Ligand SMILES: Nc1ncnc2c1ncn2[C@@H]1O[C@H](COP(=O)(O)OP(=O)(O)OP(=O)(O)O)[C@@H](O)[C@H]1O
């Protein structure tokens with residue numbers, strides 16, 4: 001007998017844009033902290049291991065992945081590099097809302113059709129910053145990310161852009177970020193005070209370890225006792 005399907009409130013489309021502090025107030029301590037993260041990522045890059053493609057994830061939901069992805073993209077673009085921010089959270093996309101873009105087509109089309117990258121990326125008001133929105137919801141995000149098409153796309157992204165950021169779902173909930181972490185040059189973990197849970201962080205570490213991800217470090221934010229005015233820091 002078919003069970004009556006419960007309505008899952010969490011599946012409701014309730015995503016919101018995130019604050020672009022790096023655009024609104026470039027001289028704020030928080031913007032400065034984003035520039036410090038940019039510097040640290042550059043220092044992690046070397047001639048035999050260039051960091052051009054980066055996954056941003058966290059252990060659980062609502063920890064600031066999209067906030068970090070969007071603001072980091074802005075500061076990288078501000079430095080003159082050609083930057084692409086990809087909304088690789090195909091389940092709960094927000095990037096189009098943050099940058100006020102349409103989302104009729106995007107990353108899901110790139111992976112599931114022969115549509116060209118150049119026809120799908122959109123310009124933003126930030127010079128040098130392009131965005132690839134998520135595109136229509138796909139029934140199989142993990143399969144798309146793990147496909148051979150994804151490998152081709154990565155190759156093309158490396159040729160077309162200086163720096164590519166993938167805004168991903170939480171790594172403990174679904175396998176998408178783990179899959180992508182095994183393919184890109186580096187992974188940045190976002191940890192938010194009072195939101196991130198210790199057990200989930202251990203689990204995230206194990207999941208990243210399993211695929212030999214190159215973990216660049218963690219962005220810790222929301223700290224109440226920050227001593228340096230900003231509330232982001234970065235470390236290995
Ligand atoms: N340090 C912070 N202090 C206060 N609010 C924050 C902070 N970082 C993020 N937020 C807010 O928390 C909410 C979730 O942030 P964000 O969308 O960046 O998280 P996320 O990890 O991408 O979430 P999801 O798992 O749903 O993709 C947003 O409304 C954002 O503005």
Ligand SMILES: [Mg+2]
Nearest residue numbers: 065066089094
């Ligand atoms: Mg998000």
